[in-house]
Amino acid sequence: MKKTVSILAMLSTIILGAEVIVKGSDTMLNLTQRLAEAYSNVQPDVTVSISGGGSGVGINAIINREVDIANASRRIKSKEISAARANGVDPTEIVIALDGLSVIVNNKNPIKQLTVQQIGAIYRGEITNWNQVGGPNKKIVLYGRQPNSGTFVFFREEVVKGEYSSAMRQMNGNAQIVEGVKADEGGIGYVGLGYIKNVEGIKPLAVAKKVGENYISPTDEARVRSGDYPLTRPLYQYTNGRPKGIVREFILFELSPAGQKIVEEEGFVPVTQNYIERNNSILQE
C-alpha cells in the first residue's frame, strides 16, 4: 500500500510537475533561495516558489493553508498555534539553521563591542550619542526592521526589552539595514548573520550578555553554535503536520550535508546535534 502511494506520488510529480510553496522570513530569503536553486539540480521536476514578507506573513500563510512551508526567524506564538489548530492546521516545527543575529555599525565607528544592556538602551532611545558608550561625539542613528519581521520581534524580546525608540528607521529588509549603516557613520543596525558576510563598510560588534562577561563576535561560529553568543537563534520552518512527499524531500535536502554546506556558505550556522535529533524525529517516515 505504502509502495503504491509512493509510486503514485512519483508519477504525479513527473506528469504534472510539482511545486513547493515557501513564504515568510526575510532573513531566510536568500538562504532558502540558494537551497531551492541547489535542490533544482537534484529534483529538476519540482518547482520551489519562495517569497518573503516577514515571519508573520509566512506563519499566517501556513495557518490559512496557502503555503507548504513557512519560514520564520522567530518561534510561532501560542495565539498562532491556537488559530492554526482551529483551522485544522497542525504547525510542525523544523530548525534548518542557526543565526547569530548581528549588531552592525559603520566601519569608521571605533566601537568594537557592547553589552546587551547597552544595545537595549540604545534602541529604547535612552542612549543617543556614541560618546555615552565610549565612542566619538556623534549622534546614534537607529536602523531596524518592520513589525512583521521575526527579527524585529526577536530583537525586541531579547535585547530591547521594552519599546523601540520612535526614532528608529524601519527598513524593509536586512539588505536595506546594511546599506543604511554602510552609508551612515552614526548608524547601528541588526541583521541576520548571512547579511554581513563579505560586506564592506560595516562591521559586526562583539556582544556580551552583561558587563564583566566575555564579548563574543557573531562571526565566531563555534560560539554561535554552542549558544554562547547572546543573540543566537534558530531559524525555523513550519509545515502543516509532519512533512510528506516533495515537501519532506525538500526539507531533507536542506538538512543534508549539501544543504547545510549552503547554510554555511550563506553565512549561517549549521544545525546542532540537539536540533538534528529533534528534526529526525519529525521527519522519520
Add this chain to the structure above:
Amino acid sequence: MRTKIILTALAICALTGFALEPGETELEHNGWYRYTNQSSALKLTDPTVSRFSLERGYLRFSHQWVPAFFTKMTVDIFSSDKYPEGATVRLKEAYADLSLPFVRDFNFTAGLQKHYFGLIYSWDYTHPEKELADEQGICASADYGLTVNGYLPSGLGELQLGIYNGEGYKYAGKYVNTSPEFLGNIRLTPFAGVALGFSVFTNSADAAHYKNDKKGRITEAGNIFYMNADTANTSRLALAPSLKLAFGPFSILGEYLGYSYTRKFSYYQINHDTSGNIVDSTLVQKQKDYQMTGLDLVPMITLAGRKIEVFGRFSMWNRREQSGDSMSLNKDKSFVRYGAGANYHFVRREKGKPGLIFQFAWTRTQPKNSELKPTDVLLAQVRFEWSTVITKLSL
C-alpha cells in the same frame, strides 16, 4: 525538466495584517450591501419583505499607544427603516486594552467590547445571517464591560472572564440597570482540527428592553385601566458548549444553547366609575419562567483554492413557558430552520480575512406550530472589507 524559482520580496505588503506597533493607527471599513427577499413558501414575486440595505457599515479606528496599551472604536453606519433618513449610526465598539504585567498573552479590556459568548465572537458571517444566540436575543454581540482575556500557553486555546452591563450595546444610560452580568468563556484547541468551547453567563436582572418599550403603557377593559409598571427578566442564566471540527477543506461549526430566566412584571389595576373617576388602584405583581434551548450547525466545504465556500445551516429553537406548575412549548415561537448557500471570494485580505465577497443564502424557518406557514429568506450580499495601517513616519 524545468525548474522555476520565484523570488518575490513582498516588502510592499509588509505593513498589513499584524498587531500594531506603538504610534501606528489602523483604519478599517466593512460595507455589506444586501438584498433580502422574505416570503411564505417561496413566493418570490409576492414577498412580505423585499429590500436593499446597507447591513453593516463599520468604520473602525485602532491605535497602539505603547506596546502595552491599545484602543479601538467602531461606529456602524447602516440602513434603517426606523428613521426617515434611511440610515443611522450606532456605536459598536469603544474600548481600551492593557497588557497584563507578569501574565504573558493576557489583556485587561475596559469599555464597549466583544461579548464572548458561544459562537458570537468567532462568528465570521460565512453564513450572512446572525448566529442563533445573537438573533434570538440571548445576548448582544457587544456590551459595556470589563474583561480579562488572553491565550493559554502552547496553543492550548483562549480564556475570557468578564463583568458586563448585560443589556448589550444598544442600550446605555438610563436604560441600563445596576445588576452586572458575569461571563466566562473558554476555547480549547488541544490538537489540529478540533476546537472545543464552553461559555456561561448569569445576570440577576435585565430590564432595559421593557423599560424602554412598555413601561407606562395603558390598556382598558370594562371599568378597569391596566398600566404597565416595571418588567424585568431576572435570574438570567445562559450556557453554550460549542465545537468546531476542521479537516482539510471540510469544517463544521456548532453550538448548543441553553437559556432561562424568570420574567417579573407588575401593573397597576385602576378601577374607575362610568364617568372615568378613579375609585381605587392596586399594584399587581406576577412572574413567569421561561426556558429556551437551541442548536446551530454550519457545515462548510471550501473549493477552488478557498475562492468558493459552500455551506449549509441547521438551527433549532425551543421556547418553553411556564403554564401553571409546568413548562409548555410555545409552538408559535419555536422553530426548525435549514438552509444552504455559497460565498465567492474575489479577494482575500491578509490572514485570510474577507476582502471582497459575494454571498448568497437561502433559509427556511418552519414554526413548530404546523398550522403556521414556513418563512423563506433569500439573501444576496456583496461584502467588501479593507484596512490600512497608518505608520509613523521615519525621519
